């Protein structure tokens with residue numbers, strides 16, 4: 001009876017996939033169907049193949065969390081994302097994160113950045129809503145302590161006006177490391193937690209939280225997306241040891257657990273995702289180009305898919321799936337597919353903006369709009 005149910009559900013999943021999809025998990029499902037239907041594959045071998053990996057079925061997750069384009073839905077229901085980032089040095093990173101959120105399917109994408117960065121980011125795209133509210137130390141250096149405190153209150157007030165409207169924040173792409181600015185951003189994180197707004201912490205946002213773990217500790221709606229360096233710094237600070245590649249999954253699980261069950265997406269050749277309990281990996285082949293900005297696409301993507309997964313959870317009242325984990329799996333899978341497609345078109349000259357242009361086509365291939 002159970003075997004029959006497995007065959008039927010596996011066949012259902014297989015037939016619902018597009019002809020071009022070829023994930024490892026799909027192949028595994030095909031093996032499962034054949035095995036249960038009496039092919040010559042030995043069951044012990046099959047069980048070993050199934051249990052040896054925590055590889056997630058990213059395409060299946062993408063299909064599950066991506067909402068249909070329902071004409072009854074109004075502007076905003078597909079997601080309102082805000083990126084907190086952008087300073088004198090970096091204007092590309094917040095742009096990449098914010099525009100990726102829109103290209104994946106969010107309805108509105110805001111950027112809260114410094115006054116210097118705002119006109120530059122606006123000039124990249126009229127689609128983004130850009131708030132020139134953050135201040136760096138150099139622009140307030142002449143002020144008294146009292147006036148600096150007033151400036152800080154004004155910055156927080158500007159973000160506070162909008163906070164409850166956002167489905168998710170991305171904190172850190174191109175933020176820089178100015179102490180005054182980071183102090184304001186830590187207050188923005190406290191505000192987000194007060195209103196239960198989920199946030200993805202990336203780039204310089206990770207520099208901030210690594211030095212003040214309390215900002216994310218035990219907040220279940222926090223997702224950290226460290227790259228190699230950022231992960232190393234987190235492990236040293238929180239676990240007081242070095243990165244252990246031999247026990248990468250266990251170490252990631254311990255790290256997430258130690259920070260009170262936040263979700264961590266460790267970027268690398270394979271992306272590893274954990275919330276302190278489960279560990280999943282996404283290893284779909286992406287691109288051999290390592291141009292800067294791909295992590296920014298990922299953080300914008302996690303924000304959108306997390307919002308959609310949370311919406312799905314509240315609509316279906318399904319308590320079993322963790323929206324943050326689903327959001328990470330979906331974003332990682334889509335970024336890798338888009339990077340692969342961009343690389344087939346542009347080869348060595350592939351840039352982050354080429355990958356962004358491929359997000360729509362890659363998602364369409366997995367879950368067609370109509």
Ligand SMILES: NC(=O)C1=CN([C@@H]2O[C@H](COP(=O)(O)OP(=O)(O)OC[C@H]3O[C@@H](n4cnc5c(N)ncnc54)[C@H](OP(=O)(O)O)[C@@H]3O)[C@@H](O)[C@H]2O)[C@@H](O)CC1
Pocket residue numbers: 089090091092093094172173174175176202203204227228229230292293295296
């Ligand atoms: N267009 C823009 O505006 C962009 C702005 N960005 C923003 O910049 C800010 C800082 O972020 P980040 O990622 O540059 O800082 P971090 O992680 O310290 O890396 C610095 C250096 O570490 C090294 N390194 C890297 N990977 C390595 C590896 N696997 N293995 C070994 N070494 C490795 C490598 O240095 P190398 O030693 O090779 O010279 C690399 O240059 C942040 O706000 C971010 O959002 C970016 O998003 C990009 C697009």
Ligand SMILES: Nc1ncnc2c1ncn2[C@@H]1O[C@H](COP(=O)(O)OP(=O)(O)OP(=O)(O)O)[C@@H](O)[C@H]1O
Pocket residue numbers: 203226227228267268269270271286287290291292293294295296297298332335336
């Ligand atoms: N060696 C690799 N092979 C394949 N994919 C990789 C490799 N390293 C990183 N990636 C993928 O590229 C994406 C961005 O990761 P990366 O480590 O470049 O982030 P980052 O350094 O934060 O990027 P950014 O330049 O935006 O700050 C992730 O989805 C990751 O899985």
Ligand SMILES: [Mg+2]
Pocket residue numbers: 202203227295296
């Ligand atoms: Mg980065």
